[in-house]
Amino acid sequence: MSRIGAGIDLIISGSEQLYDLSRCSLLTISSTGFLVVWLSHLWLADVALSLLLPFTALWPDRADDWASVIAESVWLGLQKLFIDVNGAKVIVDGDPLPAGESAIVVSNHVEWTDVYSIQELAIRSGMLSRCRWFAKSQLRWVPGLGWGLWAMGMPLVSREWTHDKAEMDRVFYGAIRKHWPIWLIAYSEATRYTLEKHVEGAAWAKAHGKIMPKHLLFPRTKGFIACVQQLRQAPHVKAVYDITIAYAHGKDFQKPPAFWQTL
Template identity: 30%
Template sequence: MNGSTNSRGMPSNGIKEQEEATLALNSNDGPRHRPLTLIRALRGILCLVTLLSTAFMLLIYLAPITILIVRMFSVHYSRKATSFLFGIWLSLWPFLFEKINGTKVVFSGDMVPSEERILLLANHRTEVDWMYLWDLALRKGFLGHIKYILKKSLMKLPIFGWGFQIFEFISVERKWESDELIMKKKLSAFKDPKDPLWLALFPEGTDYTEQKCLKSQQFAAENDLPILRNVLIPKTKGFYACLESLRNTLNAVYDVTIAYKHRCPTFIDNVFGVDPSEVHIHVQRITLNEIPTSEEEAAAWLIERFQLKDQLLSDFAARGHFPHHVPEENLSTLVCLVKFLVVIVTTSLFTHLTLFSSVWYKVYVAFSFTYLTAVTYFDILPSPVLCSSIKSLFCSKKMS
């Protein structure tokens, strides 16, 4: 025989190949898919500056209208306006990934329908996983309605923090003692079935690294949990809080597994277009009646899902793809260009008004900057007080 076997009867060379494939799957090292040339670097810087500058001007001029003026009358229409206006800007990111950088996005698993309110569970391979969920949401018409549960420190990012706030992302400290009340309060605002919702949760709580994986495996061994190689043991309390709060208003849970071909990308890799060569997104649609209602059983269900996800990633490392390819529609280059032109023209108009028009535009910009900074820092959004006041006044007059 050419190879020895281990105590379980598995060939040693087979174990070595599996370990090497797993290491490659989880690695941020190794050669980039495309070399970082001067042209690619300049193009990436231009794209990043364009995205940030357009985001700044759109937020400064439009956010106070959608999350202050409109929201005073209706939370529902405030969310619709925010989703429509800023969803156009968000669509520039899939345009960057798929059309400019040439990254191939491959979908597999269940063909999921549009127009569903869902809780989305995803593994956290690297710092940009959440951005590639936009590619799926765009195809389902939910790009402006996707909300993330993210760590609080990200709210301090310039410009991005404002965006996270107006989209009503839930920021957490990753300490359940302080996060429980915050999450339940925020989740209670998402119960209206008229509001489209994709609530994205990364139950691992942090992105994957080899060091974090070793700590997770040690925790699993000490607590009689499965030993996972490609994912971390998920945190169950946040998942159950989402499930408990929204179960009666959701259509389904999407279990999403993300993998990258050859190398896990960083944010800078995305900007310069050097990686990834391919992003593979596997979706399994799960109905709510398949998930236990008790906290203990729901926690066990989630851990079992991540055990299956771990195996799915091991199979991906060996085969190079997920099972059951789904032929999702390619993005339209024409539509992407039209949206890009809309954003550029609108931003140019706002810039001109700020620099060369009435002083009142400068006053508005200063007010808007202060307002967005305040609502993001204090994590608040106005309630529809005008609508409530008018309704109360009308009811009191009618009773009298």
């Protein structure tokens, strides 16, 4: 890796429509309807990805390209609803990103809605189809979703994911051996931010002589180091993107919308 350290701040500014709890009944109806449509799309994507599997051995490059196109169609559906329908605005501040550049992407983690901000950045960089997220291994057992994530090439790992050698070898194979484009995305804190976790982290940092960030949790570095060491073997992966996500709504800071409010 020869270019490390692109820093990006992502601020999600919510419209009144996005945060308005008085829309709960309408939210329930519209959200349920959208979920039915999106889950149907996800199911069709799973079928398409399953049909691709026999071709991965014969034409691995072409199969990965097709799988990436299928994955992009799934994520674009969610993104358009969040931005276009619910009126959310993602403000990007930081280093400009080269289009189509492969990278390791690390970010803080506030809420499920963090996905939208990172995906918005990926869209602007032309890399949405190449996003590969570290996800909890338990998700592999969620009907429909688990199989789709695995078939799309998402790394499904335990909390001690550096021990998941077979899964990590599967993920790194395409980038290292085949030079496939990739955004390998990980939440560096390994958990969602809460005030309680911040208090616990501050006590730990003080006991170990560390400086605790004001609005972030203390990062866990072992997994990040393992990724960098592995992807040094991939000559096209030359960058690390350091992303900080914040939420702004009126005077409220770091108060993200609930999951149902984004649908």
